[in-house]
Amino acid sequence: MKLYLLFLLFALSACTQSVTSRLAESTDWIILEDTGEQTNCNASANYEIDTTHLDFWPIKYVRLGLHVMDRTSRPFSFDTINGPDQLKTLIKMSNDILAKRQHLLLPKDNNYPALTTRMRYEISPDVDPTKDGIYFHYDEEMPYHMHNGKFQNRGDGKIFNKYKYRNDSILNVFFIAHHPDSVASKTYGTGNAGVAFGSRYLKMVGHWHDFQKPWEVRKTLLHEISHIYKLNHSWIKNDGCDDTPVHKNCWNYNSPAGCTEVSNNIMDYSALSIAFSPCQVGRMHAAMSREKSKARAYVKPNWCEGTNQHAELQDSFVLRRETDLEGDLTLLPGSYLEVRCRLSIPKGHRITVLPGATLALAGGRIHNSCGFKWEGIFVERTKRRHGNLILMGGGSIEDALGGSILPDLLPSTN
Ligand SMILES: [Zn+2]
The missing domain is CATH 3.40.390.10 (Collagenase (Catalytic Domain))
Structure with missing residues (x-):
């Protein structure tokens, strides 16, 4: 009986690995050189629907x-x-x-x-x-x-x-x-x-x-x-x-x-x-x-306060277009999101980077397109792994509770 209890305790501890979640800080970001392609965030080719990532096309x-x-x-x-x-x-x-x-x-x-x-x-x-x-x-x-x-x-x-x-x-x-x-x-x-x-x-x-x-x-x-x-x-x-x-x-x-x-x-x-x-x-x-365009003004602004339509990413994806999400964004373990353009998160919602996932900001702007406050970027951590944040060639975080939280970039060596 004792052996059985011990086994049960072990099994439980293996399944309930403790996970902590906290708002990202400037020291969480790793600064890397941006070796990716230059992005034209207005190019309509970048807005063609990618059916494998429909969460990013509400x-x-x-x-x-x-x-x-x-x-x-x-x-x-x-x-x-x-x-x-x-x-x-x-x-x-x-x-x-x-x-x-x-x-x-x-x-x-x-x-x-x-x-x-x-x-x-x-x-x-x-x-x-x-x-x-x-x-x-x-x-x-x-x-x-x-x-x-x-x-x-x-x-x-x-x-x-x-x-x-x-x-x-x-x-x-x-x-x-x-x-x-x-x-x-x-x-x-x-x-x-x-x-x-x-x-x-x-x-x-x-x-x-x-x-x-x-x-x-x-x-x-x-x-x-x-x-x-x-x-x-x-x-x-x-x-x-x-x-x-x-x-x-x-x-x-x-x-x-x-x-x-x-x-x-x-x-x-x-x-x-x-x-x-x-x-x-x-x-x-x-x-x-396109912000401030007439065509956008006629669209119901579900991105302001959200519709609780949450987005998840489980593989690699580069955001080369302006994107307005309508709920939380969660990067699942092993996923990689590179933000090269504007990304709007609705009021009261957050980005969560799970252990083993990576969020890379590469010249993009993460904000709320209506000027409301969103909750910010949360990184989760287990004993062995954590969510990763990478800053490549600049970017900005606006309207987030907790402020910008981006580190100063190293001076250019050129
Ligand atoms: Zn016509």
């Missing part, structure tokens, strides 16, 4: 405010009874595409990974609880939309100037209609259309009064919002992406006659367009990560 939510323009004298748009549900369904169906893995048809026989976008849209609830982010405006003086022809007014900004709302943080989308005289004309094309205005707002044009099928315009909405997020038409040269080939921009197979090569890229004018290329997804995430 899903981003673009906040939308939907405006329905109409006239009481001659209603042509959504009605207030069915309209809100139709618009909500449109957003839901657009998100279904953003969430789905779609293989690209062009370039032919490509083996690009079919990626989800790690991006969604949401109708932003209003600060006023009686409003739901969908706004109906009845205005007899607002011009109808003329997409083409002598009197085209695609660039007319009257609607935005009069009805823009919280546009410092919400992307305003206006649902407007073609001029009724144009609709009656046989030569004027009156299909669904969209216009994006830089990073400021967008117009959706259609026969909203007869609108029954929200899925029919989801591709237009995705296309226009993607313009806001720095995507260009992909059938042309110089769209900023090498993985989107130049092609004839056919609408469909044999439409126009003779078309045999049809793209399904969201930035082409095609009946099939629902897919994003890896580079395109990277460009959108680069735009959303």
